[in-house]
Amino acid sequence: MSIVRWNSRFTFWLLFLLDISIILVMNPAKSQANIPESTASTVSNTTLVPASGQSPVFFADRNNSVVEQVTPVSQLLSPVPKTSASPVSNHQVRSLDDNAAMGQVNSVSQLSDIKPTDWAFQALQSLVERYGVIAGYPNQTFQGNRAMTRYEFAAGLNAALVRINELVSAGTSDLLRKEDLETLQKLQNQFAPELAQLRGRVDSLETRTAVLQAQQFSTTTKLVGEVETVIGGIVAGNNVVTKQPAPHNFTFQDRVTLRLNSSFNGTDQLRVTLGGGNIASLGGTRSGILGTSDGKTSDNASPLFPNNQFTVTGLRYRYLLGSNTAINVFAQSDGAFELGLSGSINPYFEGSAANGISRYSRRNMVYDYGDTGAGIAILHNFSKQLELGLEYTSINGNNPTENNGLFEGRYVALGQLLYSSPKKNFRVALTYANTYSPPNTTGLSGTNFGPAIGSNLANSTVAGRATLGNLYGAEAFYRINPSLAVNGWVGYSAHRYLGSGDADAWDWGAGLSFPDLFQKGSLGGIFVGMEPKLTSLSKNVNLGNGLGQVDKDTSLHIEGFYQYQVNDNIAITPGVIWITAPDFDASNPDSVVVWLRTTFKF
Template identity: 25%
Template sequence: MKLFQRLLVAPAALGLLSPISANANEVNLNDISNYSDVENIELADSFNNNPSIESTLLAGGEGLVDTSYDGGFSTTTTASFSVDMAIGAVDGNTTSEALTAVYGYQMDLSTSFTGEDTLAAALKAGSNQSALAQLDLNSTTNDALTVDGISYTFPLGDKLTVLVGDSTSGSALYSTACVYGGFTNTLDDCGNFSTAFTATGHAVAGTVGFSAAYDIGNGFTGAVGYNGQGSDAAGLGTIEGTDFVGGQLTYTADNYGVSITYADLDVATGWGLNGYYTFASNLPSVSVGYEFGEVEQVGADDQETTQWFVGLQWDELGNGTLGVALGSDGPQNEGVDEDMAYEVFYTYNVNDSMTITPALFIIEHNQAGAEDETGVVVKTSFSF
């Protein structure tokens, strides 16, 4: 077991954490290899599958907390890992109807310098999954481990929190009023695809992101966000570049919440309305969303779009969670028949670190010549 700990901690700490530690100490390889022999520190228990203690990788830096170790690593640095493996097929898919197996892997690293801030980096990898693209298992990486985003979050006073980062969504600190945990890409945005410009929605890949949230009080929170292209060819805030900016106001009570979101997406604008209600009994929570916007058209009137969503979720049904949802398949142009999306899933908790989710989803295409898609998938997820 000690050999496994040494093999795990040394390359992970040196290869991944050292490059992003701006104030790292000189690494002592003997200290790293002997890390598993250190007694009386809680984090050693994490390698024994103790779910109550978060797995921690230590990274260099003086003055972080009083419990830092000379020549070693700070206990403020943590790592979490997730693996998704899925097998399924989609009848009517234009790419392939064959039974397909795919995977997605993600590593999230974070550290704190003051106890209130967070420097975070995400790395991801996944297999090509065009037939099962509704699952969003990091398929764009094509089996290569890539940096998914780096961000720094810090407080300004007691009520304001700020986040800046690269390849980070401008809506990262939004609090959209939705408690439905969707299974597919289409329905997991709660009908807020455009206005809450997220990494799976209208974010510009590889861009600079800024987000800030303010606790107004009495259940109200406000947030603003920005995404812009920081490359030499485009530049932030230029005509050549793409810039998204938006804001959100949210009210949250004990068992319900509402939010209103606005976004200017360079060539489009939109408003999003969301709300949810949770019952005290065994009834499911209800989440709804509606979005409307306008897209600029060259030489023509602006194109109006709408999107809507309804999701029901039973959080404690047996040993898992049941979800059912329907809505439009993304923003739909006014005046045409809507493409619809439906899904049902059940996430079964095998243990604290493993879940199995069978799911069925349907994409209903109402345009001439388009075939409906019906997908049946079983996904196994690990977190550690």
């Protein structure tokens, strides 16, 4: 279209509309009859602000009033209450970015980006200085090269019609000179091809837009990746079983997770998770380098698969049942973690390949009984403040053999009620879980029963006996200010070794979090707690330390980390885990683990 730019058609359209005024002025009676009553008085004195993502209104009438638009402006604009302190007139145009708005300009020289050498300079000068139907942006620019929206066109059209009404009502045909008429006629002839082309393009766009609106959703799959590398090892401590010093060898390990998120109607999600790694656990129940799960690091590889073997670690479909209920059906997953039940009350420690270094600093033991498997989870919002989460996971739901399957094998059923304050800076949750483990069954983590953290006794069972657990937890989170938050919990578990006896286990923890520490996006954390400790046991039950023997001392878990956010995709997290009296035995020297984790997300 030669030198005429799509974005500069403001000027032409106004001149073209003023051209209509020639006919209206020459035939005032006929013109008045042909003007709809709705356009007779369309000037609003309301100060308006464009909604987010929209453009400011460009045009004002001659009296500097913002032109009321015929199109429903509630989709674009919202009224701004007037205050006596504001120097802005209620006739001026305001933008979201500049409250010192600029309304009608009296001279084209007030528009800083208009130069006498511009091809449309004379036309703009006429519209500004003779007809008064041009308003600038708040920063005193016209921005003639930007795209014109339908709202702006409607505002400009209305401003021109208001001006036409003024001319007709006043009978001031002498304001229109012969030179202006010739200029308008010339412009009309020059722009005839462009108008025809524009009409065709608009018709085409409307057709394509209708198709897009009818087919605005399409099935898509998004890949989310996560790569974690770890350099770390034990710098102090013994194996609690052999009583020999643990090897102080540092290792370089990895974990990779790929998530394929697909949606079929825009509100549902099918998630397929693939993962593999070789991050070795430093300890387990009477196994591993430390001989205990105390201080167990997070994101350890499954002992049931070879190192770095890529497997399907999660398969879940989520859909909405009404506006307040989400249903999650999974063939391989962990319902409690899928729902984020622990993350909401421990947001600065819970995280995938992020935040806390240890498994225990991330969550109360009530969430850790069980393993990944098949099941269903439901999240329901009673209100903006009250949320209910329910989940049932069958650990070996894919196994048809005896003491396995969906309902005869190992399972965990969990429910949680979460309250959040209106400002979301305070949350408290009450959690209950019921779990059952047949004898001699294990999950992907290699455990049979217990939280897989804490003392060996808390994770032990009676050989040949099934085990039942009733778990209770109370958790809270409070964000004191944007740079400081505190969280804590207490957990109690009642174990029943069917046909043998009972036991009790307790845990507690408290953490301080420092968001944006030293730089925006980074995070610091300090955590102190007591991992699961067996506090009582039936006198006729022996879990490995003798009849009726429980953990005799108190062990503390002390942890600190600093997550340095390099950018949106890379974070480097050094941290340390210090365990006093490992396995709740003061005769064992303290163990210390140092960790340097690097996380790449894409």
